[in-house]
Amino acid sequence: MDFAFGPEDEAFREEARAWLTGHLTGNPAPSARAWERELGAGGWIGLGWDRAHGTYGNRTTSLAGQVVWAEEYARAHAPARLGHIGENLLAPTLLAHGDAAQRARFLPAVARGEELWCQGYSEPGAGSDLAALRTSATPTDGGRTYRIDGQKTWTSLAHEADWCFVLARTTKGSHRHHGLSFLLVPMDQPGRIEIRPIRQMSGAADFNEVFFDGAEARAEHLVGGEGNGWQVAMDLLGRERGVSTLAQQIGFAAELSQVIRLALRTDAAAEPAVRDRLVRHWARLRAMRWNALRTLGSSEDEGAPSVAKLLWGRWHQELGELAMQMRGPAATLGPDDWHADRPYGLDALQSRFLFSRADTIYGGSDEIQRTIIAERVLGLPKEPRP
Template identity: 80%
Template sequence: MDFAFGPEDEAFRREARAWLTEHLTGQPVRTAGRAWERELGAGGWIGLGWHHARGTYGNRTTTLTGQIVWAEEYARAQAPPRHGHLGENLLAPTLLAHGDDAQCARFLPAVARGEELWCQGYSEPGAGSDLAAVRTTAVRSDGGRTYRISGQKIWTSLAHEADWCFVLARTAVGSQGHHGLSFLLVPMDQPGRIEVRPIRQMSGTADFNEVFFDGAEARAEHLVGGEGNGWRVAMGLLARERGVSTLVQQIGFAAELARVVRLAVENGAAGDPVVRDRLVRQWAELQTMRWNALRTLGTEAGPDAPSVAKLLWGGWHRRLGELAMQVRGEPAALGPGDWHADRPYRLDALQRLFLFSRADTIYGGSDEIQRTIIAERVLGLPKEHRP
């Protein structure tokens, strides 16, 4: 297959590169946040993939390959991590597919301008990879005009900064499995009804949160896809989680691999044939993942495509973290400075890579869940017994 980009894509690449250079060069070191999201929105760089007959909702659009070009240039420029990712790449396509005109008109322009941030209320303490076990409830109140939401969500990225949360909740009393679930858009600014608590990780950081809903309100018109159809909406959203963003992720992976290779050359670890073989294998597998992502992107990929992609990159990234520690040798067990009980761990980039990548085969659907999906939905094997 020909994976080359055309002349229009390369012209778009030059435009993207020039804009990023202008807005990043000479600026103080940025941290991800609202100011950068608004800057991206003003430049028209949010929502490039929102193609729909309903309209553009304030963003400019480009081809699928153009979206890839922008994502690649953004990663190569080492621009700040995006706080608007969930709104732009998950919520927006979901509203375009399952929402109504009023919902699109209310929420998409604010995302395109970088003015409203979103978080995702899916996983729960007893329903991580198995979303069908969700227990959070949403009950109609106020004459049917609102829903009252009660329950707990966990591993919620950006919940401490988000303005809104899309929540998967059970609206049918006594329902089980994927039946009776609904997809609701919930405002986070509800003191006393929504509490956000950070989750401290073994790396010393707190990238995730647990969120407690105690009668939190969601307006009935912010129910997406109809009551009881939440499973279909939620699964559609998860499929979009592994689109163009997968290619962006791979650029970050390539930078991490290059850092490990440089270290192996500098400290002599590359002279070990076992280490050298592992480095070459990591590179070859990363190239294969990129070609596979390009091959399936924009096509009517089968139900196995997201699961296959997750299995590939999750295991690859965890192995890279292990390889990084092997290349470091004994110094991998030491931090860059003196440890102190009152301070978080001070880790270097490769140590953080090792610790964080331990979770890659668990979050977003564990390897066991992905293999079950492939076995049952694609290969047609007998379904696993579920009590």
């Protein structure tokens, strides 16, 4: 891909940078939900949505413009997004598989930053092997609604979400990817939906277990038709690693700079082996950026998302390990300014190191990514499956 930023993109960059500067200098800072509404009011949500079915109150821009916005957002150290699941996963899926009524109901609220979403996919025993899921959705009320029973886990931001898109088994006795459906489920159902936070070893609790006990979804909120959930779900997963990957790399560059400063401050940089590892990390990060730009917007390279996940997952994990090794025994100590609302008194590097232990597992483990590359790209024999 011949990817370059033209004058229009640079003008858009200046606009984005000015808006972010003007809206991130307020005191006090807006709450996470209020920030989503600010982004919506500014038209910054859904820049890459397909306009074939209409507009939803947001602006649109080219692929290069989307990259510009993602990079500037990361460089501005803007708040972590609560609405990215609705904007980047649910909305493109509705544009591709939803009907006109579904798009009209849900997309404007996402574009305004008013409704937040979570993803109901993984279950105990059905994480990387998603087709093994057991959550059921049974037609009720003469087919006007579905009763949902089961459990989802590792559900990001479920405690904040207004809605959840749930992959459930609508055909009793169906096996693997057959008989699954994609349903939009309101989370405000006391007594029918229970959310339990999962406390991580870093002390954070952004992931949750979600229990559905007779939760209700309307039949009109079935996306793509009954029994077609696997196709819809796989299309959605294919959107997980797009423009946002480049913004992620801006964050990675900032983390690498922090580790380099640590190496200089502790004199670890005097060690040739440490300098070599830092240079290799810099070079690998540049390679990841160019690889992401090369494959961005292309649907021809089926293995590209898996390759990208393998590259950045291990890179980030090794960076955390290097930071802790350079600190030596001090890596096990909390900061001097410890306070109770920071779990365990961890500083940013320590929290990042602990979280990075999951980088090679979540979003599809390294083993799964290698299997995808082997089977779908290299054409090797498929692994035996039950």
